[in-house]
Amino acid sequence: ILNVEQSPQSLHVQEGDSTNFTCSFPSSNFYALHWYRWETAKSPEALFVMTLNGDEKKKGRISATLNTKEGYSYLYIKGSQPEDSATYLCAFNYGGSQGNLIFGKGTKLSVKP
């Protein structure tokens, strides 16, 4: 059974703190690794889709890295703001264009002003 693990499960930080989360996935049959930001009662919103080992992507204060050989990805948030509060999901695509996305349970981030 394919499993995607995310840690920590939840995180409470102060405004201005930098933080990072981990996503672990199977290192075989890798096609892509996705990161999504999910606010309560809204649709998950894509942050990054990463396909190559060593990929590093950045969007504003948020960045991500990918290591497909060892099966992990890190998501970094620099200078957290209260509006960053959300659940951050990673998803592993093991089957190409008709493959399925296996999601982790997410990391719930709360940023206190």
Next chain:
Amino acid sequence: SQTIHQWPATLVQPVGSPLSLECTVEGTSNPNLYWYRQAAGRGLQLLFYSVGIGQISSEVPQNLSASRPQDRQFILSSKKLLLSDSGFYLCAWYPGPTNTEAFFGQGTRLTVV
């Protein structure tokens, strides 16, 4: 542009009653469509996926079923709801190829009482 519609947004149903959640996609043809569920305290679990009309794959045995009566319509159903069916249901469209993101409907919060 492509959009994905899901309804209803919230639903409260008694145990033993039937269920029908509908998802439609606009702006594309022959999409890969998915139903996910997040139960309380758990991550997003893939329930069903469909690569075309009448083609349904089930990931986990359960009290639910899915149908794809039209190219851009995906329906999640149950004949008799259980308490354990409560959760947040998301319909998703994954266009492929591997470097593209998945798009989600707004979600349905189902409470079985």
